[in-house]
Amino acid sequence: MSLLGPIISIEDDEDDQYLIEQTINQLNIPNELRFFSNGETALHYLQTTTEQPFLILCDVNMPIMNGLELRHLINQSEYLREKSIPFIYLTTAANAQLVREAYDATVQGFYKKASDYAGMRHQIKLIIDYWQACLHPNREF
Template sequence: MSLKGPIISIEDDPDDQFMIEHTIRKLGVANPIRFFGNGQEALDYLESTTEQPFLMLCDINMPIMNGIELRQRINQSEYLSRKAIPFVYLTTTASEESVNAAYAAMVQGFYEKAPSASAFQDQLKLIIDYWQNCLHPNRYIHFV
């Protein structure tokens, strides 16, 4: 994790992408934001980039590769596991089954998207503040 690294958002809905970016900017967070429409696009990026992302926010239901499959593939990769990028689900799919599957895949957080803009802003602020203040083994390590 790099405090200045990009925030990765894996979200297939353009309206939700807009809302995420707008809210993060409104919070004054300067980190670049990288959007991917499905887990496979995000995985391809993560396997090829030298960037050390700050945080990943991931939806669950997406085409090609869903959020649970993405997390499982990250866990299976020695390179990506070692990066230890904080991985948080931010989704409308908050069933007992999806929460259990997420934590079985060793996710660091699971949030159901808040129903209003102000509640969503509070939710993202909480997530970002937590990871900005959390001590992390890769905080100062840069991977190549």
Template sequence: MSLKGPIIAIEDDADDQFLLITAVAELKIPNRIVFFENGLEALGYLESTQEQPFLILCDINMPVMNGLELREQIDQNEYLKKKSIPFVFLSTADNPNIIEAAYHSKIQGFYKKLSNFKDYKKQIRIIVDYWEHCLHPNVKY
């Protein structure tokens, strides 16, 4: 994790991408956002980049490779496991079975996207603030 690294957002809905861009801008979060529309695209980027992302925000339901499948692939990849990038689900999915499967895959958080923009923005602030202040093995203190 790098406090200045990009926020990796895996989100296939253009409206939700716009909401995240707007929330991050209004909150004056300096990290750039790198969007991917499915887990397979994100996995390719994560495997090939030398960058140390700050955070992964991932939807659950996406085409090609869903969020749970992406998390599984990250867990099986020694290079990506060593990066220890915080992985948080941000999804409209709130099925208890999905939430249980997500935590079984060693994620660091699961948030249901809030429909009210003011509340959604607070949610993004909470997530970012937490990871900005959390100790991490890949940050030099």
């Protein structure tokens, strides 16, 4: 994890992409924000980039490849596992079984999207603040 690396948002809903972008900008987070509309395009980026992303915010329900499938493929890749990119679900889909399945796949967080902008801002601020302060295997000490 690089504190200055890009924030990867895997989100197929354009309205949610807009809210996430506005929130990141309003919080004055300097990291570049990269959007992918499905897990397949995000996986291709993650497999081919030399960048060290700061974190991944991922929806669960998406076309082509959903967030759970993406997480499983990341876990199967030694290259991506070694990058140790924090993977956080930010999704409208939330139930006990889905949360269990996500944590079984070693996800680092699961948030049900807030229903308003203030709530979304609070969630993203919590996530960013935590990972900026957290020690990490790929972070320089």
